[in-house]
Amino acid sequence: MLKEKLTDTIGLLNIPGIGRGRFHRLVKAFGSPSAVLSAPIHELQVVPGISPALASSIISQYDRDKALQVSSRVVELDWAALFPDSPEYPKQLLTIPEQPLLLFRMGQAIDEGDKMIAIVGTRHPTEGGKRFAANLARSLAQEGITVVSGLAEGIDSAAHDGALQGGGKTVAVLGNSLEIVYPRSNRALTARIKEQGALYSEYLPGTRPDPAHFPERNRLISGLAEGVVVIEAGKKSGALITATHALEQGRELFAVPGSPGARMSIGANALIKSGARLLTSVEDIFEELPRLKAGVAVKRFTQLPEMTEVEKKIVGLFSSGPLQIDQVARTLNLPVAELMEFLLALELKGVLQEVSGKRFILSEEFL
Numbered sequence: 001m002l003k004e005k006l007t008d009t010i011g012l013l014n015i016p017g018i019g020r021g022r023f024h025r026l027v028k029a030f031g032s033p034s035a036v037l038s039a040p041i042h043e044l045q046v047v048p049g050i051s052p053a054l055a056s057s058i059i060s061q062y063d064r065d066k067a068l069q070v071s072s073r074v075v076e077l078d079w080a081a082l083f084p085d086s087p088e089y090p091k092q093l094l095t096i097p098e099q100p101l102l103l104f105r106m107g108q109a110i111d112e113g114d115k116m117i118a119i120v121g122t123r124h125p126t127e128g129g130k131r132f133a134a135n136l137a138r139s140l141a142q143e144g145i146t147v148v149s150g151l152a153e154g155i156d157s158a159a160h161d162g163a164l165q166g167g168g169k170t171v172a173v174l175g176n177s178l179e180i181v182y183p184r185s186n187r188a189l190t191a192r193i194k195e196q197g198a199l200y201s202e203y204l205p206g207t208r209p210d211p212a213h214f215p216e217r218n219r220l221i222s223g224l225a226e227g228v229v230v231i232e233a234g235k236k237s238g239a240l241i242t243a244t245h246a247l248e249q250g251r252e253l254f255a256v257p258g259s260p261g262a263r264m265s266i267g268a269n270a271l272i273k274s275g276a277r278l279l280t281s282v283e284d285i286f287e288e289l290p291r292l293k294a295g296v297a298v299k300r301f302t303q304l305p306e307m308t309e310v311e312k313k314i315v316g317l318f319s320s321g322p323l324q325i326d327q328v329a330r331t332l333n334l335p336v337a338e339l340m341e342f343l344l345a346l347e348l349k350g351v352l353q354e355v356s357g358k359r360f361i362l363s364e365e366f367l
Helices: 002-013 020-030 033-037 052-060 064-077 091-095 127-142 155-165 184-196 213-224 238-248 263-273 282-288 309-320 325-332 336-348
Strands: 080-082 103-107 116-121 146-149 170-173 197-201 227-231 252-255 352-355 359-362
Touching (some): 002 033, 002 064, 020 033, 091 213, 091 309, 103 184, 116 127, 116 155, 116 213, 116 238, 127 146, 127 155, 127 227, 127 282, 146 155, 155 170, 155 184, 155 197, 170 184, 170 213, 184 197, 213 238, 227 238, 227 263, 227 282, 238 252, 238 263, 252 263, 309 325, 309 336, 325 336, 325 359, 336 352
Parallel strands (some): 146 170, 170 197, 227 252
Antiparallel strands (some): 080 103, 103 197, 352 359
């Protein structure tokens, strides 16, 4: 059953012109990738965004043999194949725009209650920048926080290594398929992450690193985390793309200041000028996100308040951290005005509380 779903999903995604948006619309209209691929052309072209030519392509260009070959390779490699409705699909990614339609994993699954912070930065850091990244990641790991990064050379690698040294978990999101180690110098680090964390990718087997993949990959790094820390980023650093995604996704953004004249500090300093939280130690993260601090006493309801089914769905989305109103409205397909009525009701019941930036978070009593 899983292999059939995987084969049909790969087959539909491999048809030219079918991106994430059209895939979502088609599956929503027909119920599953399999139903899309067996639908008659006149029904396909009724779906918004599906032209007669594209509807014809879905019929004529679906290559089941090729899709089956790829899905068999996934099984052979022993990857976990995750769909948005899979139990082990990271819940944090359900709230972001353009969530992955298919995600692959090697290593440990992310638990729903995992606390995660992303650390990103330049591939060409100073020794001081690498030390700071490793020490920050080690401190986070010792507090039970999972460190997320992109396994690139430089700051990313230092962050993964620091988290592992701290005895914690780390998650690497790749810009290529999971069986390819990039850069090659990270072969040993990749093996350690697989044992003490996880590797994630949305790319099919055999997908080589490509410059276009890394900006796409960056939205998942920020999407998994409650906050993103930028350490040493140049004027055009990929870390700044991750920072932009973080803001769009309602994540907290931190930046480590550097010397005004340092080329690798231009990006981080600019983020601080634009409103990112200045970070000099792990305590700055805990000050902004106090629920991440290990050992914080958490009160719990002895009896949960009564909630409607819609309210329960809303509350479920906040289990991974604060969310912006627009994110929740998109996820539940609710008008913002209608959603605000539910949020107000939940706030009055003491379940949610409003924080900065049009965001809500579970109140301490409900964590």
